[in-house]
Amino acid sequence: LAARSKGKEAFYIPGGKREAGESDEEALIREIKEELSIDLVPESIRYLHTFKAQAHGRPEGTMVKMTCYQADYVGEIQIDSEIDELCWIRYGDHEKCSPVVVLILDWLLAQGLIE
Template structure:
């Protein structure tokens, strides 16, 4: 039976590149975001996760569904899939890596070597929409 890790993720694009984050002790970059807690809406969970990881506040009225992606989960057993429900949103504040996040980086299609599979699937979609280079 397939195991699915259900996560929310934030798309933040600047100059044709997508914001990605790397957790402490990991080598690959991921989309910022995380899992819902009991009773949270997608919007509430995404706002909380981004605040915890990047110390910025997403602007509630600007949160807009983008797409949902599935890919093999990085560092997990075969048959474990990550499902990313992705949103665009504006933010306020100055971004900095917090909690388990060690590094932020803006990635483009030529940075595939450092990206998790789920991030690559999302990047292919964004590229097809002409949103990243």
């Protein structure tokens, strides 16, 4: 699942930054609740991989680091006011994704998690 923020061109993976004192898992639960209005099942959260790539739309050399997880959720996905569009992306959707999402898609394919 990928999101495109209002006024942006590229899709990204929902999530965000940790607040002071938060663990990765706490930040993930909070950010997903804020962006998608769903509750992650804490005991289902599983670390996948950490990715680093050029930050989309930022000066050359500005890098983004994304730590990715997978989890089960409860509730119905509803986007917040900052998100313009949600879509299920496939491996062939590189052209509409940020550089870090392209890395994530490549990794998921190599792991046999997507086709």
